[in-house]
Amino acid sequence: SQTRQIAKLKYQTKMENTIKDIEDIINRGFIGRVGDTEAMQGELNNIEKERAKEVLKSLKDHYARIKEPDLGTEFTIGGKQYNVANKIGQAGFYYYLATPAAAMVNLFQTPTVAAGLMAGKYGIKAQKEILKALGQITSQSFKRGILKERKTTTFTKQELYGKTGNPTIDNEKVTMKLPEGLPRDEQIALARGMREGVIEQTQVGDVTGDDLQGLSEESLRLSKSKFSRVHRVMFGAFQLAERVNREVTFLAAYRLAKKDPQALKKGDKYKNPFDYAKRITDRAHGDYSHSNSGLWFKSPNVILRSMLMFKKFPVMMYYNYYAALKTARKKGASKQEIAEARKQLMGMLGYGFVASGLQGIPLYFALEFAIGALMEGLGDDDDEWMAPSEAIRTTIGELLYNGPIQTLTGAEIASRVGLGEAIVRMPSSEREGTMMQLIEALGGPGFAMGANLLKGYDIAMEGNLARGVEAASPVALKNILKAVRYTDEGTATTLKGVPITDDLNVFQTAMQLVGFTPAELSRQYDLNNARRVLSNEVNGKRNRLIFRGATAAMAGDKEELNDIIKEIRKFNKKYPQAGIQESSLTKSIKMRQRRLQQNAIYGFGGMNFNPKQIGLIDVWNKEN
Numbered sequence: 001s002q003t004r005q006i007a008k009l010k011y012q013t014k015m016e017n018t019i020k021d022i023e024d025i026i027n028r029g030f031i032g033r034v035g036d037t038e039a040m041q042g043e044l045n046n047i048e049k050e051r052a053k054e055v056l057k058s059l060k061d062h063y064a065r066i067k068e069p070d071l072g073t074e075f076t077i078g079g080k081q082y083n084v085a086n087k088i089g090q091a092g093f094y095y096y097l098a099t100p101a102a103a104m105v106n107l108f109q110t111p112t113v114a115a116g117l118m119a120g121k122y123g124i125k126a127q128k129e130i131l132k133a134l135g136q137i138t139s140q141s142f143k144r145g146i147l148k149e150r151k152t153t154t155f156t157k158q159e160l161y162g163k164t165g166n167p168t169i170d171n172e173k174v175t176m177k178l179p180e181g182l183p184r185d186e187q188i189a190l191a192r193g194m195r196e197g198v199i200e201q202t203q204v205g206d207v208t209g210d211d212l213q214g215l216s217e218e219s220l221r222l223s224k225s226k227f228s229r230v231h232r233v234m235f236g237a238f239q240l241a242e243r244v245n246r247e248v249t250f251l252a253a254y255r256l257a258k259k260d261p262q263a264l265k266k267g268d269k270y271k272n273p274f275d276y277a278k279r280i281t282d283r284a285h286g287d288y289s290h291s292n293s294g295l296w297f298k299s300p301n302v303i304l305r306s307m308l309m310f311k312k313f314p315v316m317m318y319y320n321y322y323a324a325l326k327t328a329r330k331k332g333a334s335k336q337e338i339a340e341a342r343k344q345l346m347g348m349l350g351y352g353f354v355a356s357g358l359q360g361i362p363l364y365f366a367l368e369f370a371i372g373a374l375m376e377g378l379g380d381d382d383d384e385w386m387a388p389s390e391a392i393r394t395t396i397g398e399l400l401y402n403g404p405i406q407t408l409t410g411a412e413i414a415s416r417v418g419l420g421e422a423i424v425r426m427p428s429s430e431r432e433g434t435m436m437q438l439i440e441a442l443g444g445p446g447f448a449m450g451a452n453l454l455k456g457y458d459i460a461m462e463g464n465l466a467r468g469v470e471a472a473s474p475v476a477l478k479n480i481l482k483a484v485r486y487t488d489e490g491t492a493t494t495l496k497g498v499p500i501t502d503d504l505n506v507f508q509t510a511m512q513l514v515g516f517t518p519a520e521l522s523r524q525y526d527l528n529n530a531r532r533v534l535s536n537e538v539n540g541k542r543n544r545l546i547f548r549g550a551t552a553a554m555a556g557d558k559e560e561l562n563d564i565i566k567e568i569r570k571f572n573k574k575y576p577q578a579g580i581q582e583s584s585l586t587k588s589i590k591m592r593q594r595r596l597q598q599n600a601i602y603g604f605g606g607m608n609f610n611p612k613q614i615g616l617i618d619v620w621n622k623e624n
Contacts, residue, residue, distance in 0.1 A: 015063050022056045092309050092445040093238075095474040101416075101515025103241040108417045110134070112355050113317060114249040114284035116348030120324075120340040121263040122256045126347075129252035137179050137247055150177040153187055160192045179247065189254050189274050190247065198278050199246045242285065249284050253277040267340030268327075286316045307444040314423045321348060321362050352418055357403035358392070360418030368392065387530040402519070410508060411516035459495065467495055475515065483513035492521050500524055538578050545571060545580060550588040 029044050044052065096102075110130055118126035144150070158170035176191040193199055257264055257273035270276040327333055327341035352360030361367075372388030393401045402414035415421060456472025470481040486492060486509045492500045501524045508518035545568050552560040572579040 019056065019059060019063065022052065022059070026052050026056065088305060088309075088446050091449065094476075095449050096310070096445055097238060098474070099476045099479060099515035100237070101479075103238045104514075105413070105416045106238065106241040107245060108355055109285060110245045110249050112351040112360070112417070113320060113348055114245075114252070114280065116346075116351050117280050117284055117320065117344050118253055118256060119347030120344035121267065122260065123343070125256060126252065129255050130248060133248040133251040133255070134244070136181065137244060137251075140180055144180075151180065152176065153178045153191065155188060155191055159188055160195070182251075185258075186251060186254060189277065190250060192274065193250055193278055193281070196278070198250060198281050199243060246281050246285050250277045250281045253280040267334070267336040283316075283320055286313055288312070303443075303446075305446075307442065307446075309445045311423055311444075314419060317419055318362060318423075321345065324348070353403070355403055355405060356414035356418040356420070357399070357401050357406075358396075359402055359414035359420040362419040364418070364420030365422045387533055389526065390530045398523075406519055409511075409516075410519045411511040412519050412522040413516065464495060479512055479515050483509050486512060500528075538575050541571065542575075542578050542580060546584055546588050549585050550592055553585070553589055554592065 025044070026049060029049060111127065115126045115130055118129075122129075152175045155174045155176070156170060157172045157174060158164070160174060164170055174191070174195070176194055178187055178190055178194075182190065190199070254273045254277035257270070257276040261273065264270040264272070264276055270279065324341045324345040328338055328345060330338070333341075349361065352362075354360075358364050368388050371392065375388060375391065399407050403417075405417075406413045453472045456468045456470070458468075459471050460468025462468075466481075466485075470478055470485070473481060482492075486504050489499075490503050492504065494500060501521050504512075504518055504521070508520065511518055545564060549561060549564045549568065552564055568580045568585075
C-alpha cells in the first residue's frame with residue numbers, strides 16, 4: 001500500500017543503521033561507541049553475545065519480510081489476481097466465524113481483558129467508563145440506524161499531529177467518520193487512532209486479507225453482486241463488533257487518563273492520554289499490524305497459514321497475562337510498577353472468572369490435566385474412576401465452573417469467552433476418530449473443513465442425507481439446520497434417532513439458531529464423553545486381566561495366577577456387568593494356543609487369521 005511505501009522510505013535507513021550497530025557491538029564484544037562515557041559502555045559476556053546474535057537474526061528476518069514481503073502463491077482468473085492464503089482465510093472465516101454468536105462473544109473482550117488492563121491504574125472506575133462509552137456508541141448507532149453511515153468530521157493535520165511549520169502540510173484536510181457527540185479533543189484522539197490503525201486493523205482483515213470499510217447501506221449499495229452483499233454482511237457484522245470493542249476501549253482509556261493524568265507518570269509510564277489509550281486498545285484487542293506479527297504469522301506458506309488461522313488472537317491474549325506476571329515478579333521493578341501489574345493480573349483473572357467461571361482462567365485445561373493425573377496417582381484400583389472435569393464440576397457446581405452468564409442464559413458461552421482451553425485441541429479419548437481429530441488440531445481450520453466435508457459425505461452415503469449435509473455445512477448454516485431439526489424432532493437426537501436430552505424449549509432452539517449450543521445439551525455431551533471414557537477404562541482393565549491370567553496359566557505360574565484370580569474377583573465385584581467368567585479365561589488360553597500353533601505351522605510372522613482364511617491359504621498353497 002501507499003502508506004507502507006511511505007513508511008519504508010522514512011524508516012529504511014534507520015533500520016539498516018540499527019542492524020549495522022548491533023553487528024558492530026557483537027563483533028567488538030563491547031557496548032558503546034568511541035567517546036561514550038564509562039557508564040554508557042560495557043563488555044558483553046558469552047551469554048549476552050549469543051542473545052544479541054539471536055536478536056540480530058530475528059531483526060534481519062523481520063526487516064527482510066517488511067522490505068520485500070512475500071505474498072505467497074497467487075492465481076489469476078479472468079485477469080484478476082487472487083492470493084491463495086487470503087482465500088483460505090476467507091473460507092475459514094465463512095466456515096467458522098460468520099455467525100451472530102461469534103460477533104456477540106467478541107463483545108465480551110472489552111469488559112474482561114480491557115477492563116482488567118485499565119484496572120491496573122484506575123481500578124473499578126474502568127468498568128464505569130466502559131459502560132458509559134458503550135452506551136453512548138450503541139445508542140447513537142440504533143438512533144441513527146446500524147447500517148447508516150456516520151457523519152464525517154474534518155480536521156487539519158496540525159490538529160491531529162501538531163504544527164510542523166509547513167503551511168501546506170499543517171492545513172491539509174483530513175475527514176473521518178466518527179461517533180457523534182464527542183468533545184473536540186476526543187474526536188481528534190479517536191481520528192488519529194483510526195489513521196494509525198488502532199481501530200481499523202482487526203482480526204477479520206488479518207485472517208482474510210480483506211480490507212473491508214465497515215458494514216453500511218452505502219457499502220451494500222455499491223456491491224456488484226448478491227454474493228458480494230452476503231460477503232459484506234457476514235464479514236461486516238463481526239468487524240462491526242470488533243470496531244465497537246476498540247472504540248469503546250479507546251474512549252474509556254482516554255477519558256480515564258484525561259481525568260487523572262498523574263496516573264500516567266506512575267508504574268507503566270505514558271506521555272499522554274492518547275498514548276495510553278492506544279496501548280491499552282492494542283493490548284486488549286490485539287495489534288494486527290504486519291510489523292507486530294511473528295515470523296510464522298507472516299509466512300506466505302498456505303499450510304502454515306491454515307495451521308495458525310485464528311491462533312494469533314489467543315497468543316496475544318496469553319501474552320497480556322504473561323507480561324503482567326513477569327512485571328509483578330521482576331527484580332528491580334519499582335513498587336508502583338509491581339502494584340500496577342498485580343492489579344492488571346487480578347483484574348483480568350477476576351473479570352474472566354465472573355464472565356465464564358473456571359473456563360475463563362487461562363491455562364485451566366492444564367490445571368484440569370494435573371488434577372486428573374493427581375487423582376490417578378493417589379487413587380487405587382478400588383476407587384470409582386471419574387473424569388477430572390466431572391469431578392471438579394460436581395464438587396464446585398455449574399455456577400463456578402461455567403460462570404453466571406451461562407448458568408442464567410442456558411447457552412454454551414463459557415468455553416468460547418474464556419482462555420481456559422488449549423490453543424490447539426489435541427485428540428481426546430472422549431471423542432471418536434482420533435486420527436481425524438489430530439488432522440483438525442494440527443492442520444487448522446483449512447484441514448478441518450476438508451475433514452468435515454468427508455464426514456458429511458460418509459454420513460450421507462450411509463443413507464442419512466439430511467444429517468450428512470448438516471455435518472458438512474459451514475457453522476452458520478449448520479446452526480440453522482440444527483435449529484430446524486430440533487424444532488421438528490422436539491430435541492437433539494443421535495444419527496440413529498435416539499434422543500440425547502429432554503425436549504428443548506423455544507429459547508434453547510433460538511440460541512442454537514444464532515450459534516449458541518444449549519448448555520443442557522452441551523452438558524449431556526460432556527456426560528456421554530465421560531461415560532465413553534469410563535467404558536474404555538473398564539474394558540481396557542478387563543482385557544489386561546484376561547491377558548495376564550492366560551499368560552500365567554500357559555507359563556504354569558500358579559502363584560501369579562492365584563494373585564490374578566484375586567484381582568479378577570475384585571474387578572467382578574466392582575463391575576458385575578463386565579465380569580470376567582472362568583470361561584472367558586479358558587477361551588483366551590485356547591485362542592493363544594491356536595495362534596502359536598498356526599504361526600508354527602504356517603509361519604505367519606505373528607499375524608492372526610481365522611479358520612476360513614487359513615483354508616483359503618491352504619488352497620492357494622496347493623495351487624501354487
